[in-house]
Amino acid sequence: MTVIVGPKTKPPEAIKDASMARQKQMVNAHYDRLASAKERGEKVAATFVPGNLNELLMCFDMVNNLPEVNAIQNGLRRQSGGYVMEAEKLGHSEDVCTYVKSDIGMMAKGNIGPNGKPLPDPDVLLLSYTGCFTFMKWFELLRRQYKCETIMFQTPYLADGRITKDMISYMVKQLRQDVIPKLERISGVKFDIDRLREYLRKSAKAEDDHVWVLQSAKHKPSPIDAYFGGIYYIGPIFGAFRGTDDAIEYYKFLRSEVEQRIAQGKGPVTPDGDMGQERYRLVVEGPPNYTNFRQFWKMFYDEGAVVVASSYTKVGGTYDYGFRHDPDRPLESLAEYCLNVYTNRNLPMRVDMLENYINEYEADGLLINSIKSCNSFSAGQLLMMREVEKRTGKPAAFIETDLVDPRYFSAANVKNRLESYFQMIEQKRAGFRGAA
Amino acid sequence: MRTFVGIDLGSTTTKAVLMDENKEVIGRGITNSRSNYATAARVASEEARIDARFTLFRRALHVGEAGHEHSAEFLAALERNFRLIQFLEQLDDLEETCHRQLEAERFKAVAGPLQEALHVIFARLREEAASLYAPGAKRKSDFFRDIAGSRFHVHAEAVAREMGIALEMVLNAYDKSIIEVENRPPGGELSEKFRRAVARMLAVDSHAADGEGDFAAMIESALGIELEETYLVGTGYGRVTLPFSKEHIRSEILCHGLGAHMMYPGTRTVLDIGGQDTKGIQIDGHGIVENFQMNDRCAAGCGRYLGYIADEMNMGLHELGPLAMQSNRPARINSTCTVFAGAELRDRLSLGEKREDILAGLHRAIILRAISIISRSGGVTDQFTFTGGVAKNEAAVRELRKLIQENYGEVTININPDSIYTGALGASEFARRAVAA
Numbered sequence: 001m002t003v004i005v006g007p008k009t010k011p012p013e014a015i016k017d018a019s020m021a022r023q024k025q026m027v028n029a030h031y032d033r034l035a036s037a038k039e040r041g042e043k044v045a046a047t048f049v050p051g052n053l054n055e056l057l058m059c060f061d062m063v064n065n066l067p068e069v070n071a072i073q074n075g076l077r078r079q080s081g082g083y084v085m086e087a088e089k090l091g092h093s094e095d096v097c098t099y100v101k102s103d104i105g106m107m108a109k110g111n112i113g114p115n116g117k118p119l120p121d122p123d124v125l126l127l128s129y130t131g132c133f134t135f136m137k138w139f140e141l142l143r144r145q146y147k148c149e150t151i152m153f154q155t156p157y158l159a160d161g162r163i164t165k166d167m168i169s170y171m172v173k174q175l176r177q178d179v180i181p182k183l184e185r186i187s188g189v190k191f192d193i194d195r196l197r198e199y200l201r202k203s204a205k206a207e208d209d210h211v212w213v214l215q216s217a218k219h220k221p222s223p224i225d226a227y228f229g230g231i232y233y234i235g236p237i238f239g240a241f242r243g244t245d246d247a248i249e250y251y252k253f254l255r256s257e258v259e260q261r262i263a264q265g266k267g268p269v270t271p272d273g274d275m276g277q278e279r280y281r282l283v284v285e286g287p288p289n290y291t292n293f294r295q296f297w298k299m300f301y302d303e304g305a306v307v308v309a310s311s312y313t314k315v316g317g318t319y320d321y322g323f324r325h326d327p328d329r330p331l332e333s334l335a336e337y338c339l340n341v342y343t344n345r346n347l348p349m350r351v352d353m354l355e356n357y358i359n360e361y362e363a364d365g366l367l368i369n370s371i372k373s374c375n376s377f378s379a380g381q382l383l384m385m386r387e388v389e390k391r392t393g394k395p396a397a398f399i400e401t402d403l404v405d406p407r408y409f410s411a412a413n414v415k416n417r418l419e420s421y422f423q424m425i426e427q428k429r430a431g432f433r434g435a436a
Numbered sequence: 437m438r439t440f441v442g443i444d445l446g447s448t449t450t451k452a453v454l455m456d457e458n459k460e461v462i463g464r465g466i467t468n469s470r471s472n473y474a475t476a477a478r479v480a481s482e483e484a485r486i487d488a489r490f491t492l493f494r495r496a497l498h499v500g501e502a503g504h505e506h507s508a509e510f511l512a513a514l515e516r517n518f519r520l521i522q523f524l525e526q527l528d529d530l531e532e533t534c535h536r537q538l539e540a541e542r543f544k545a546v547a548g549p550l551q552e553a554l555h556v557i558f559a560r561l562r563e564e565a566a567s568l569y570a571p572g573a574k575r576k577s578d579f580f581r582d583i584a585g586s587r588f589h590v591h592a593e594a595v596a597r598e599m600g601i602a603l604e605m606v607l608n609a610y611d612k613s614i615i616e617v618e619n620r621p622p623g624g625e626l627s628e629k630f631r632r633a634v635a636r637m638l639a640v641d642s643h644a645a646d647g648e649g650d651f652a653a654m655i656e657s658a659l660g661i662e663l664e665e666t667y668l669v670g671t672g673y674g675r676v677t678l679p680f681s682k683e684h685i686r687s688e689i690l691c692h693g694l695g696a697h698m699m700y701p702g703t704r705t706v707l708d709i710g711g712q713d714t715k716g717i718q719i720d721g722h723g724i725v726e727n728f729q730m731n732d733r734c735a736a737g738c739g740r741y742l743g744y745i746a747d748e749m750n751m752g753l754h755e756l757g758p759l760a761m762q763s764n765r766p767a768r769i770n771s772t773c774t775v776f777a778g779a780e781l782r783d784r785l786s787l788g789e790k791r792e793d794i795l796a797g798l799h800r801a802i803i804l805r806a807i808s809i810i811s812r813s814g815g816v817t818d819q820f821t822f823t824g825g826v827a828k829n830e831a832a833v834r835e836l837r838k839l840i841q842e843n844y845g846e847v848t849i850n851i852n853p854d855s856i857y858t859g860a861l862g863a864s865e866f867a868r869r870a871v872a873a
């Protein structure tokens with residue numbers, strides 16, 4: 001039997017800024033709340049990050065459990081390798097999305113959450129379907145396991161690249177006639193639209209600061225890393241905190257932290273401290289690798305490469321394109337939110353977005369991290385890359401890793417390609433100066 | 437004279453190129469990479485320096501031009517004598533090292549007879565050395581380890597028998613020493629060795645210089661040209677393990693792109709199949725990389741795959757291509773996965789399929805995978821250049837030509853006899869530019 005072992009010596013503690021420490025507390029508190037939900041008689045809903053309806057679930061006093069986030073946490077903590085193999089033992093193929101296998105493996109091993117306490121069985125699976133077919137099959141598997149109800153909330157795919165009135169009314173109708181009544185029945189709590197409005201108002205407030213932080217990367221040097229740092233910045237807003245005071249506070253705090261960095265002319269914080277000189281500004285497409293997250297990140301900051309914008313930080317909402325949750329149109333804005341998430345966008349929209357990012361953030365080029373086990377992201381990526389290259393004239397490159405399966409991260413291979421890419425940018429710069 | 441050095445630390449061989457200010461390659465050197473990249477780099481660049489000296493000699497003697505019709509012969513003779521002197525020097529080193537081994541505790545009881553045996557073996561090695569470097573003599577390899585190793589074994593066996601001592605003991609002393617010697621680049625002043633080579637040649641091979649002016653004086657004046665190593669750039673698999681600073685390192689993708697451009701300025705697409713990875717590279721009219729793709733975590737379809745097949749068939753790596761060339765009906769092998777291909781191979785052999793057909797099919801499988809990598813990098817544009825070790829394999833080249841023709845029509849396909857130096861060439865040009873800029 002192959003055993004995946006972690007490193008023998010612990011790497012030095014990563015340097016964290018105050019907002020990271022704060023977020024860590026929030027996440028821990030949430031997992032504690034989840035673990036003790038049943039004791040307090042709270043109901044638990046499992047749902048996905050893209051299109052998650054946290055505000056709505058809060059209206060029913062439900063606690064939100066996000067299996068992808070669990071997989072990510074387990075990846076960062078080097079638990080996912082074992083879980084993935086466990087799922088394979090149960091018969092799941094090597095090529096299946098490793099979030100799914102990490103989740104299934106965790107269940108098989110007693111469903112112990114990242115805080116070391118068992119996670120509660122969900123009372124409902126809220127399947128907000130936003131572009132990834134895997135979601136459906138994943139919840140089918142969970143439904144079989146937990147024998148609980150599944151609510152299917154269908155988001156029309158933006159195949160033509162635009163949202164129509166019909167789409168919104170179709171979704172609002174589902175909310176009214178199906179999703180809300182079922183949640184009422186399962187939770188025993190009556191739906192109160194004013195309560196929803198209040199949560200949405202809070203969401204919008206946090207979203208403003210969140211967008212401000214993401215856009216701060218337009219500064220030179222960029223005070224943030226919008227990919228590696230970005231996964232921390234999206235945590236609360238994409239997860240179980242949207243609509244809460246906690247989220248408002250967190251983003252206010254984060255914003256002031258970033259403001260300070262700008263004032264001091266500083267670059268992003270990395271696990272090894274402040275980043276050195278900014279040499280390359282990149283736009284990145286595709287999810288990161290979590291099992292070797294720090295090593296992966298280091299390959300960038302060691303070379304002075306900072307990610308100024310990424311599509312991944314839009315999987316839970318494209319707020320920087322102007323969308324805000326709207327208390328005046330509560331159900332409509334929930335629908336719009338789901339329609340707008342990155343996975344629900346067609347390829348031309350994704351290309352436009354990447355092109356805009358390169359221009360707006362004055363990036364040197366596009367880097368694609370193609371995820372072996374995520375077909376939703378990977379299909380069409382090379383075509384997107386070519387198109388963005390053509391439109392912007394900036395160099396692009398392609399690397400391949402996986403989400404949470406440590407067997408598919410080859411450091412030498414990734415590093416080789418990254419270094420080549422950085423030097424390619426360098427060479428282009430020299431070339432454009434005519435010094436070939 | 438200012439020179440610029442490029443070193444390509446490949447996983448199996450390390451290559452060095454020395455370039456002058458006019459972008460002309462004046463020296464090339466190659467050695468096996470061993471486990472010690474630092475030594476490999478030193479040895480390869482020493483080889484390139486030696487080669488550069490011969491270039492200077494050739495220039496001084498106007499080889500090929502009127503008036504010096506014997507100079508080519510003279511230089512060949514000089515090279516043989518130089519190599520011999522080098523060989524003898526390393527032999528001395530090896531002998532000394534072997535004797536030092538005998539001081540170890542476990543040899544104590546037999547140190548006397550062993551010492552005696554070593555003396556005899558090395559005397560015989562020295563005696564036959566000149567014949568190894570005689571005109572027309574064929575050497576299987578130019579690496580000291582290979583030549584000394586095979587001859588040492590022959591003599592050791594005989595001597596052990598004659599003296600009635602255990603062969604393993606002798607071989608043991610040798611095994612311990614050869615690694616040390618191999619990891620110690622030949623010492624001593626190069627110019628001195630050349631002078632000794634000239635002297636030896638005039639004494640032994642003098643007819644080579646018959647009637648054609650004062651060669652020795654010309655050599656002496658060429659030796660007077662100082663080869664200043666202005667800047668060095670390293671690339672390849674082992675680049676990061678070298679004590680180079682960042683400014684002295686370039687990725688092999690960029691180096692192969694630029695190197696291919698220098699060999700063939702019209703090149704737009706480059707395929708490099710190395711030991712560990714395969715790369716498809718697109719470059720512009722200045723040799724600047726526009727795009728590249730390489731194999732992912734799975735290294736199937738790389739040079740190593742052929743090595744595996746050779747082991748599986750109990751053949752030498754270099755025998756694969758020629759055998760595959762004998763096939764007119766390549767087997768259809770779909771798997772580029774090394775392990776699967778091994779299984780298919782055994783399966784087909786047991787079904788009585790011809791070895792050459794299977795081998796041809798395997799070559800095709802490798803190239804199919806390379807074609808997929810190239811197409812992901814942007815396809816093939818005229819001209820196309822094939823570099824890396826596998827470019828020497830004619831069966832692979834045949835499949836490549838066929839598949840390129842099928843997929844992309846008529847394009848010029850370049851394969852340079854010095855293609856193994858492509859990466860080092862690009863690196864040396866980066867070194868030159870670093871100073872010129």
Ligand code: SF4
Nearest residue numbers: 097132134374375376
């Ligand atoms: S989008 Fe990719 S990573 Fe996310 S669930 Fe679908 S397949 Fe898995």
